[in-house]
Amino acid sequence: MLTVPQNLPSRLRLVRKRIEAAANAAGRSPLEITLIGVSKTHPPAAVREALAAGLSDFGENYVQEALDKIDAIGPGAATWHFIGALQGNKTRPVAEAFDWVHTVDRAKIARRLSEQRPWHAPPLKVCLQVKLGGEQTKSGVAPEGLRALASDVAALPRIDLRGLMCIPPEERDPARQRHWFRRLRELRDDLRDAGHALDVLSMGMSGDFEVAIGEGATHVRVGTALFGPRG
Ligand SMILES: *Cc1c(COP(=O)(O)O)cnc(C)c1O
Secondary structure, three states: OOOOOOOHHHHHHHHHHHHHHHHHHOOOOHHHOEEEEEOOOOOHHHHHHHHHOOOOEEEEOOHHHHHHHHHHHOHHHOEEEEOOOOOHHHHHHHHHHOOEEEEEOOHHHHHHHHHHOOOOOOOEEEEEEEOOOOOOOOOOEOHHHHHHHHHHHHOOOOEEEEEEEOOOOOOOOHHHHHHHHHHHHHHHHHHHHOOOOOOEEEOOOOOOHHHHHHOOOOEEEEOHHHHOOOO
């Protein structure tokens, strides 16, 4: 059993080492990979500690919790990624407070985000969330609907469509994990062939980020391995 370091700076160092090793093994530069620290349910103090240790990107799932935290930290102090399920009536604060949204899965939400993005901010960076396993309970656009959604979202003036995101079905077998990440990369490649300039694959969490990096992840979303278990 691997021992997990007790303090956040050592856990961050360890995760960065693992990212570097996975990138090297895949013949990629670790500089291509952005580590997003998923700070949901953890207090602002944890984010401050991570910022002090050199982490700059944070992911949040719940709108109100995130707004309180961004307010406590100071809006310009970090790059904020919204990675939770987004309801139509919660788009405005997300468009106002976040730099990225990884979970766009329908055109209506994207239209609202575009309309509500403040004029003084740069266009909101967006990934389309794809539902790879066809699970009834999960969000995400089905692969069959991806092409149409990408065209709709790419046309919006205040949205910068950057790539695809997935939360694949839970698998313990790395070969099965790899299968899903490869599928997302292929879908991204299809969209590139169709003319979309997509540079982002947001995939991989604490349990599988090394496998995701092997299949081209550019953004890994890591919570537990950095901040410890959620209460
Ligand atoms: C919570 C969450 C994560 C982080 O999960 P860990 O297993 O704790 O690393 C990543 N992505 C999304 C979308 C999440 O909701």
